[in-house]
Amino acid sequence: MDMDHGSGSGSSSAACKISMLWNWYTIDACFISKQWHIRSKGMFAGSCIGVILLVMSVELLRRLGKEYDASLYRQFYRRATASPHGSDGATLTFRATPLQQLVRAFIHACAFGAAYIVMLLAMYYNGYIIICIFIGAGLGKFVCDWLVVKINPDTLLEESGKKPGGIEETTLCCA
Numbered sequence: 001m002d003m004d005h006g007s008g009s010g011s012s013s014a015a016c017k018i019s020m021l022w023n024w025y026t027i028d029a030c031f032i033s034k035q036w037h038i039r040s041k042g043m044f045a046g047s048c049i050g051v052i053l054l055v056m057s058v059e060l061l062r063r064l065g066k067e068y069d070a071s072l073y074r075q076f077y078r079r080a081t082a083s084p085h086g087s088d089g090a091t092l093t094f095r096a097t098p099l100q101q102l103v104r105a106f107i108h109a110c111a112f113g114a115a116y117i118v119m120l121l122a123m124y125y126n127g128y129i130i131i132c133i134f135i136g137a138g139l140g141k142f143v144c145d146w147l148v149v150k151i152n153p154d155t156l157l158e159e160s161g162k163k164p165g166g167i168e169e170t171t172l173c174c175a
Contacts, residue, residue, distance in 0.1 A: 027041070031129070052136035054136065058140065062144075063145050
């Protein structure tokens with residue numbers, strides 16, 4: 001079920017090879033648009049490296065969003081402990097400023113957009129590109145989301161009944 005997306009104008013360039021079935025096309029494969037037409041092994045290698053970096057950037061943006069939220073939380077926590085009302089047991093509510101919310105929304109939109117492009121690339125069912133997506137996800141998690149746990153030995157016995165945390169968000173789109 002190959003689809004010929006060539007120009008049909010009789011030019012010397014080969015037509016794009018696009019298949020809606022699993023494929024291993026390299027030369028003459030096209031992705032996203034006819035301008036992304038692979039004409040050499042070097043172009044394909046560059047595309048594979050670009051896909052890996054794109055997926056790693058999704059992981060980086062996810063981490064950036066978490067770190068920014070944690071920064072806001074620490075800021076709110078400092079304000080709460082400095083507040084005279086913080087010690088009387090009253091519930092304090094803090095809300096992000098419009099600028100802070102705009103930054104949060106921008107980070108989320110960038111991560112969502114990059115993840116959407118990755119999904120579109122996966123829809124070409126090219127085995128090499130899908131393998132590169134997996135490699136990028138693994139490298140992105142390894143580089144951008146290194147697990148650090150801080151444990152206070154004094155409160156360790158008090159918290160022994162708590163279950164350890166696992167994966168908080170399975171995918172960006174379903175969070």
